[in-house]
Structures are given as structure tokens and as C-alpha cells.
Amino acid sequence: MSLTLTTIRGAVALVIGLIAGLGLFMGLSHEAQESEYAARLDRLAIIRSRMIADLVVRAGGFGEASRAAVARAATADPGVVSVRVVRLGGAVLEASTVAADSGDRAAPRRLERSEKWIYDLGQMLQAARATNRDEETTRKAEIVVVRDADSGGVLAVAAPIEVDGSVEGLALVQTADEPPPVATPLLPAAIVCCAAVLLFLLTSGIARNSRWGTALLAALALVAALGAAAWFTTRTISEARRQTTRAVVDLTARQATVARAALPEDERAYDLASWDVDSFGRPRGLVQTDGSATAAAVALGAVEARQWVLRRALAIAVAALSLLLGVALGLATRVTATLRKYRQAYTYAAPALIAMLVLVFIPFLYGIALSFTDANIYNSNEPIGDIWVGLRNFRDILTDLTVSRETPAGRVFNYQNFYWTLGFTIVWTVTNVAIGVTVGLALALALNTAGLRFRPIYRVLLITPWAVPNYITALIWRGMFHKQFGVVNQVLLMIGGDSISWFEHPLTSFTAIVSTNGWLSFPFMMVISLGALQSIPGELYEAARVDGASRWQQFTSITLPSLKPALVPAVIVSVIWTFNMFNIPYLVSAGEPAHATEILITQAYKVAFEQYRYGYAAAYSTIIFVILLAYGTWQNRVSRAVEAV
Amino acid sequence: MNRRQITGDLPHFPLHVFVLIWVVIAVYPVLWVVSVAFSGSQSLSIVDLPPNPTVLDRLRTLVPLPAHLSWSNFASVVTDQPFLLWLLNSAIVSTATTLVGVTLACTSAYAFSRFRFPGRNTGLMAFLVSQMFPGTLMLIPLYIVLVMWLGLGSSRLGLVLVYATTGIPFCVWMLKGYFDTIPRELEEAAVIDGASPAAVFFRIVLPLAKPAIAVTALFTFMTGWNEFILAATFMDKESMYTAPVGLRFFVSGYSEQWGYFAAGAIIVSIPVVALFMFLQKYLVSGLTAGAVKG
Numbered sequence: 001m002s003l004t005l006t007t008i009r010g011a012v013a014l015v016i017g018l019i020a021g022l023g024l025f026m027g028l029s030h031e032a033q034e035s036e037y038a039a040r041l042d043r044l045a046i047i048r049s050r051m052i053a054d055l056v057v058r059a060g061g062f063g064e065a066s067r068a069a070v071a072r073a074a075t076a077d078p079g080v081v082s083v084r085v086v087r088l089g090g091a092v093l094e095a096s097t098v099a100a101d102s103g104d105r106a107a108p109r110r111l112e113r114s115e116k117w118i119y120d121l122g123q124m125l126q127a128a129r130a131t132n133r134d135e136e137t138t139r140k141a142e143i144v145v146v147r148d149a150d151s152g153g154v155l156a157v158a159a160p161i162e163v164d165g166s167v168e169g170l171a172l173v174q175t176a177d178e179p180p181p182v183a184t185p186l187l188p189a190a191i192v193c194c195a196a197v198l199l200f201l202l203t204s205g206i207a208r209n210s211r212w213g214t215a216l217l218a219a220l221a222l223v224a225a226l227g228a229a230a231w232f233t234t235r236t237i238s239e240a241r242r243q244t245t246r247a248v249v250d251l252t253a254r255q256a257t258v259a260r261a262a263l264p265e266d267e268r269a270y271d272l273a274s275w276d277v278d279s280f281g282r283p284r285g286l287v288q289t290d291g292s293a294t295a296a297a298v299a300l301g302a303v304e305a306r307q308w309v310l311r312r313a314l315a316i317a318v319a320a321l322s323l324l325l326g327v328a329l330g331l332a333t334r335v336t337a338t339l340r341k342y343r344q345a346y347t348y349a350a351p352a353l354i355a356m357l358v359l360v361f362i363p364f365l366y367g368i369a370l371s372f373t374d375a376n377i378y379n380s381n382e383p384i385g386d387i388w389v390g391l392r393n394f395r396d397i398l399t400d401l402t403v404s405r406e407t408p409a410g411r412v413f414n415y416q417n418f419y420w421t422l423g424f425t426i427v428w429t430v431t432n433v434a435i436g437v438t439v440g441l442a443l444a445l446a447l448n449t450a451g452l453r454f455r456p457i458y459r460v461l462l463i464t465p466w467a468v469p470n471y472i473t474a475l476i477w478r479g480m481f482h483k484q485f486g487v488v489n490q491v492l493l494m495i496g497g498d499s500i501s502w503f504e505h506p507l508t509s510f511t512a513i514v515s516t517n518g519w520l521s522f523p524f525m526m527v528i529s530l531g532a533l534q535s536i537p538g539e540l541y542e543a544a545r546v547d548g549a550s551r552w553q554q555f556t557s558i559t560l561p562s563l564k565p566a567l568v569p570a571v572i573v574s575v576i577w578t579f580n581m582f583n584i585p586y587l588v589s590a591g592e593p594a595h596a597t598e599i600l601i602t603q604a605y606k607v608a609f610e611q612y613r614y615g616y617a618a619a620y621s622t623i624i625f626v627i628l629l630a631y632g633t634w635q636n637r638v639s640r641a642v643e644a645v
Numbered sequence: 646m647n648r649r650q651i652t653g654d655l656p657h658f659p660l661h662v663f664v665l666i667w668v669v670i671a672v673y674p675v676l677w678v679v680s681v682a683f684s685g686s687q688s689l690s691i692v693d694l695p696p697n698p699t700v701l702d703r704l705r706t707l708v709p710l711p712a713h714l715s716w717s718n719f720a721s722v723v724t725d726q727p728f729l730l731w732l733l734n735s736a737i738v739s740t741a742t743t744l745v746g747v748t749l750a751c752t753s754a755y756a757f758s759r760f761r762f763p764g765r766n767t768g769l770m771a772f773l774v775s776q777m778f779p780g781t782l783m784l785i786p787l788y789i790v791l792v793m794w795l796g797l798g799s800s801r802l803g804l805v806l807v808y809a810t811t812g813i814p815f816c817v818w819m820l821k822g823y824f825d826t827i828p829r830e831l832e833e834a835a836v837i838d839g840a841s842p843a844a845v846f847f848r849i850v851l852p853l854a855k856p857a858i859a860v861t862a863l864f865t866f867m868t869g870w871n872e873f874i875l876a877a878t879f880m881d882k883e884s885m886y887t888a889p890v891g892l893r894f895f896v897s898g899y900s901e902q903w904g905y906f907a908a909g910a911i912i913v914s915i916p917v918v919a920l921f922m923f924l925q926k927y928l929v930s931g932l933t934a935g936a937v938k939g
Contacts, residue, residue: 338763344842345760352753352813353768359810360775363786370786380789443667446660453657460922461668464675467921471873471889472910475896476674479681479903485689487677487707494703519670527925582780582874587893601782608785609878621782628777 007204010214013327014200015193017222021320022189025229028312030182032237037179040244042145042157043276043284044079044251045175049143049159050275051255052083052171056094056161058266062087062169067095067107073262077255081176085161086111087169088122094169118158118172121146125160126167138280145279160281188232196225215328222324223317230313238305245301248276248286249293256291311385371619377612393619415506415596416603418620425579425599428514432578433571435518440525441563447526448533459530466523474587477516481588506596509589513597517584521577525570532566533559572635576628600624676709682907685715689903718908728909730884731891735913738804738876738887739869746809747862750816751854755846757817758824759832772814780811784878792879799882807879808869816861823857824850860927867917867924888913 055073059066066085074083074097085095091111093101101107111119121144128140146155161169200221207213252272259270272291273283286297326332339346371394373387397418404413413420443462447455465473480487481502489499502512536558544554582601585591591598591606598606601624608617680691692705692712722728756762757769787807797803831853832845840848851858873889880886886894892913895906 342760342762345756345762345765348752348756348760348846349762349768352749352817355749355810356772356775356813359787359806360778360783361771363783363790364775364778366790367782367786370789375789380793439667443664446664449655449657449660451657452660454661458664458668462664462671463922463925464918465671466925467918468675468914469871469889469917471871472678472892472914473674475893475906475910476678479689479896479906480674480677482689490690490703490706494700494707519674523671576777580780586874604782605784605874608788614785614789618785621785625778625782629774632774632777 004209006207006209006211006214007201009330010204010207010218010328011197011200013215013324014197014218014221016327017218017320017324018193018196018225020323021222021226021316022193022229024316024319025226025233025313026184026186026189028309028316029233029236030184032233032308033182033240034179036237036240036244037182038147040247041175041177041179042279043244043248044177045145045157045173046143046159046277046279047248047251047255047275048077048080048175049157049171049173050277051259051270052085052173053159053161054270054275055259055263056085056169056171057163058268059263061163062092062094062108069262070095071097073258076258076261079176079251081174083174084118084172085169086118086122086172088119088126089168091119118170121158121172122160122167122170125158125170129160129162129167132280138282141279142281143277143279183236185232185236189229192225192228192232196221199224211329215325218324218328219321222320226313226317226320230309233313234306234309237309238302241301241305242298245286245293245298249291252276252287253291308386312383315383315385367618368622370615371622373615373618374613375615375618377614380614387615389615393616394623396616397619397623413596415594415598418623420596421598421600421603424510424597428510428517428585428599429575429578431514432517432521432581433574435514436521436525436574437567437571439518439522440527441529441567443522443526444529444533445559447530462526463523465520466527468520470520470581471583471587473520474516474583477512477519478588481512503589503592506593509592509597513585513588516588517578517581520584521574524574525567528566528570529563532563536562569639572639575631575635579628579631600627673709678907678910680709680711681903682718682911683714683716684711684904685713685717687900687902687904689901718904719912722905722908722912726895726905726909727884727886728888728891728905728912731886731888732912734801734880734885735870735888738801738808739866741801741805742808742812742869743862743865745805746812746816746865747858749809750813750820750861751851751858752846753813754817754820754824755850758821759829772817776814780875783811784875788878797879799880799885801885804876804879804887807875808872812865812868816865819861819864820854820857823854827853860924863920863924864927867920870913870917 052070052073055069056062056066059069062085070083070085074080080097082098083095084093084098084101085107086092087094093107093109093111093115096107125142125144128142131140132138132142142160144158146158156172156174158170158172160167161171200218203217203221204214207217252275255275256270256272269290271289272287273285273289276284276287278284284297286294286301288294369384372390373384374389374392375387379387400417401419402414403417403420404411406412415421446452447458447462479485481489483489483499483501486502488502493499500508502508540558540562541554544558549557579599580601581599582605585597585599586602586605589597591602595603595606600620604617604620604624607613607620611617677691681689684691690706691709694706695702757765791803791807792798795803797806827850831849835845835849836842871889872887873893876887877890877893880890883894888909892906892909895902895909
């Protein structure tokens, strides 16, 4: 064993990789344990509150019998601090084991002002139940856990009391459980760390001082250490889950005993599966009706824990390994040297570059990553790996070819289809640019006439549409196309036509948005063309006239070629602008009717912010980006060619 | 200006007619907004139609001149409605965006213009490519990161961060182009006189680039002032709306308050329209130059 420079660098790299990797694993394990404990406390508290709710219903609803039963149950369970039962109709505190609620404050009585929050909670549960039932979804929590901000433990759980399928009241249970302390395995981590370094130093002779060989050995040692850490973390998390399972099964059984003792005259068996539920009231499937644990659910929990760790372990390994290789192969040294050498340049460039990196490029890459997930409003906090769906979004978007189908009532278009929107966007872009160029060029030619009076005034007035902020333009035109009071329909009525509901048919809707966009885009082309026209030497025309060229010949062989260098780039940018012109379709037609006049980016926006399907919308946006990139590459070649001419 | 164009010997009268038609088209919507603003009512129509309108009556509805003039829309939009607050939000956001964006862009553009360093070309290309990301494409990840993770929804700070960074590439390219035209000899002379690199930048380059910085700043301000969709997505609370979101709020939903909208639109537009008329020649050269260089 000889300590050469290469070996030392390898060892340093290994230590850095170990610190980063094991540190991340410890953080991971800590976070996982914390959330597991929190989830466990919630779950136990929910079981207790569901039992109380069951008890009240069994004892014949609100009244003396249920009050006595609740009091008996609360005293029998040392884990319960207090129980309150509230009836929403009349805002009555039906039962309470809170110490202060005795004497003249004893239940039953009306809720006091200071207890309004309990009533509000009940209203919320009632509304949540109604919403979920109407929408047939599980969007709003039907059982609410109020957490203690200081200890992180459960403060209280509110479970609805349902009579004949409607929420009549709630059971508010305060529990005494505290989360167990989270273990941080410092000693095992240190041992693994030392073992890995030792392993590396012992084997470093094999590499014979080659930089790559040493790096490979260090990487292997790191992988071994991370493997050990992954195994250890899996064990910790699985153990925490096992404890949860045991605690849940035990508590349900105990609660069943408590319930039977509290209401001895009722001999019907309790449905214990209905106590261990999630916040939407759905059974979690661990406890069976008779209180025994489902073996499959226990096994699944262990498998889930393993997968959960594995996915994160891969990400950690990639990070730690790249760090190690960066140091071991001397990349880090080289980067530092470069940074130092060009220190001044980087100091100046850094602020903007870092801002761009953090708020433009990283979000962009994150957006691309999202396109491979089924991220939506509920799960966007979860790591990418957990909601990964591969290419499914892209397949859904690109392989759906049914733009229209025959039905007995006639042809029905699916305007949400990607290819309809793509086709529409292309037609929209081409039409608008064509209108812009034609009108702009015609006006420029007219304005360029020698000795035309009022020219400067005309020019300023004609630029107005460009100067007005385009969202204002859009809203103005939406008003002008109003069916009843809009100016456009007034004109139609005046000349003897009928008024049109502009946004009820795809074609009229298209006309409306194209008119709006045409209005705001022709001044740009006019200004560009005017500038280019003024730089054409008049001698060219004179010479052509001497040669007997007609006006049309002059136009096609002198004017157009001279305009080309200015017009081509202008057309290129205005294609991109029109393609990305969000405000006009969004504000004028709003995609009506039935998303027929949606362009690609407004469609992507609506998928994201009206349907909340972030993953799908991200895939949609990625496709748009690819289209733009292809166009950009192509335009680059075209404009090079124009420049060369 | 030469006097021998292709249209040189055409009769002027039809040209005037043609141009005038387009002038009417260009100006009409603006006049219409002005007359709705001064009509004093919330209705879309400028005059009310009698029960059996004649062609003349109908023609009258088209003339952008309200039946009676009134300031009431302007008065109530700034007093009864939270419009002043929205204007203030817009002003704060746009000003902060300009300060942050232009400051960051100045130093960065200077580095790209004066120094050759590894990553320079990649950086410049990255700036250009980022201009190709449509705003809505960035919206989803930005929304998740800023609003759902960092809780910066309905905050001016979040909007400023987004506007400033998305505006940086444009600012950097504009300023770099101008820095390139400042002769290096000036800086070298200063260095010989013993100026530190920082002094060269702050005392020589920045003062020389004042006009370009001013133009860039005005553009950045205008972009922030006119931006609609990011603000509409990020600002949920009514008290945090910017002016564009607020104006849209007036005419969406069940009660369409066109009078307030028109009055507000005029207040919001006057500064930017004036700025635009002043700046348009820079805009044209900047945009097309960028496109050709690709």
C-alpha cells in the first residue's frame, strides 16, 4: 500500500462522496420517520374519533344515552384527552369531557362564541361531504386533523357524525399521543464511512496509480457504502411501518372493547374496518371487519417501503457518484482553476447567469421532467419518480387521431384533439402573417408616394394599433363582437343583415380572432416595409422606366427583391409571435365554441390551469417547444441564406 | 428622401382614400373605447336605440361620440373600484422588474461583450434559445415551484422574479450590442491611468451606455406593465391584481362593466402608448437585428 497523489485524491473524492451520500440518506431516513410517525398519530386519532361517531349513532343519535356512552368511552381510554360531540343543527354541544365544561357550562348547551371554530369545522365537513358526493370524487377531506404547531402531534380530529347519510354533527377528539423521537444513526454511518475508506485504501494497489482505475475503485467503495446505507434505511422505515401496523391493529381491538363497555346494551358487532380510514373516509384495507390484520396489506407495506427507498437511493447514488468522479478525475480542480483564471469575467456574468439558471433553465428542465409524469394539483409535491408514467402523455397526445367521427346526428368534431389544434394554429399563423404582410406592404407603398400630404399624421395614426397593449386590444374587440351591443353587429344590422353570434361557430369565431390579430399586427409590417422602401434608390425605377418596364414589372423585379432582406426576418419573427400569441385567442374567443379556436399554447394553458393536469400539459408544452425549435433551426438556415445574398 | 418611387406618378386622391379607410380602421376601436369611457354608463353601446330604429339611428350608434359627456367613469374607477391599488401593484412590479433585470443584464452584457471566457458562446446561445420557450411553457413549472412550493403566489416578489429573469436575455442582447460599439481604447486609457476594473465599468462604460440602458429599461418596464397571463395566473387575490388582470376582471363574469374597463384602459394605456411612439424606432431595429443574427 503506497500513498501516492492519485490515491490521496481518490480517497478525498471518496470521503466527499460518502459525506454527501450518507448525509442525504440520513436526511431521507429522518424525514421518512418523521412523516411516518405523523401519519401514525393521525391514523390512531382517526380510529378514536370514528369510534366515538359510531357510538353516538348506535346510542340512538344525540341525547342522554349517547352522552353517557361517550363519557364512559372517553374515561376508559387513557390516550384520549377530551371528547366533544357537536350537533350542527342549532349549534349544540351535545357531549363534552373537557374539564371546563362542567357545572353550568355542562353539555348539552349552545356553542359559545369562543367555540365557533368547532362549528365552522363541522360546516366544512358537511360541505366537503356534499362536494365529494356531487362530483363523485375525493377532493375535499371529510375527516380533518388539527395539528399542534408546537409539538407536531395531533391536537384534535374532527370526524363527521352521519345520520341517514347526511352529516348532522361531528365528534372532536383530542388525543395525548406524542410522536416518538426520531433516530439518527450517526454511529452506523461513521462505521460504514470508515469501512468504505479502509476498503478503498486496501484495494488501491490494484489500480497501479492510474487515475481512472483509482476513480473506479473509489466509486465501487462508495456504491458499497451507499448499498449498506440503503439497506439500513429500508430496515428503519420498514420497522417504523411495522410499528404503525401493530399500533393500528392493537388500538382498533382496544377501541372495540371500550365501545362495547361504554354501550353494553348494544350487542351488534362493530365494523372495525370502517374505523381505520383515510381522510376521505375510505377504509385503508389493513384492519378487517372483525379486527384482524390483512396479511396482504402488511406485506404490501413492506414492499412499498422498499420501493420508496430504492427510488430515492438511485437519485442519491447518481448525485454522490458524480461528485466523487468529479473530484477523483480532477474535473473539480480544473473547474476551480478556470473559475479563478477568468474570475473577473465570471463575476460580471454570474448574477444574470445564476438568475437565469434558477428561474429559467431549471424550471424548463423540470417542466420537461414533468411531461413524463401524471402530475396534477394533488400530487405535485411528490418526487418525480413516484408519479413517473414514462411516455404515456406523449402517446396519448400524439396517437389520438380521431379528429372527427360520424354519429347518427352528423359529423362531430373533437376540437380538443391535438391535430385539430395544430392544424388550427398553422392556419391561424399563416392567415395572420399573410394579412399583416399584405396590408402592411400596401399601406407602406401608398405612404411612400412622393409628395403625399399628411404623411407623418397618417403614419402615427396607423401605428396606433401596435402601441395599444394587446390585452386591451383583445378585450376591446371582444366587446365589438358582442352579439347584442357590439359595433360589428350594428354595422350588419344597418346594411340590412342579421346579427351574428360570433363565438358560436368555429368559422365566425376564427374570423373574429383573425380580425383582431390582423388589426394589431399590420403596423409592424408597415413600418418595416416603409423603412426598406425608403432605402431603395429611385434611380433604379427611373432606369426601369426608361427601359419601358410596366409598373407590375417594376414591382416584381425592383421593389420585392429590395424588400426581401428586411421582410424575411420580419416575417420570421412575426410567425413566432403569432404562433405564441396567447392573449388574442384566450381573451377574444376564449377558445369558443368548445375549444375549436384554441391555438396550441392556449390549449396547453387550459389543460394546466383549468383541468389541473400538469403532467399532460407539460408534455403538450414540450411538443410545442420541439415544433418551435425545429422552426428556429430552419429559419436560421433561411436567414443565413438571405444574408448571403 | 428620394422622390422617385414606384408610386410616384399615381394620382393622389385614390391613395388618400385607401389610406384613410385604414386610418379609420386603425383608430376606430380606440375612439370607441374613448367614447365608452366618457359616456358615463357601463353599457357597450354608445347611444341607446329607439324601438324601431331607422338606418340613420343605427348609423348614429356607430359614431364614436357619446350622447352626453361625463367624467363619472373615470371618477368612480379611481374611487369606488380598487383600480388605483391595481395600478400601484403594476407600477411597483414593473419598476422593481426594471431595476433587477437591467442591473443583472448590465454586468452580464459587459462580460459577454468584453471578455472571452469558457462558456461564453454557450451562455449567449442559451439566452437566445430561452427566448424560444413560450411563456406558457415555463408557466407550469414556475407555477409549481413559486406558488405551490415557495408560496409566492399572489405576491409581488414572485412576479418580479419571473418578469426580471424572462426579460434578461432581451436586455443582455440589447446592451451587449451597444457595449460592442464602445471603443476599447477608452477603457485601456483608463486602466493606464490607474483605474481599477470596477472603476472602468462604473465610471467609464456605464455612463457611456446611458442611452442604451435607458431604452432597455423602458422596454423592460413596458413589458412588465403590459404583461397579462403570468400575472393572471400568479395573482389570485383581488387586492394583488395588476392593472391588466384588473381590467379583465371588469369585463369578465356576469356584470360586464365596460365603462370602468374603458376608463381604466385609457389610464393604463396613455403612458405606454406615449412611450411606444417614442421608442418604436429602437424596437424595430432591435427585433429584426436579433432575428437575422439568429
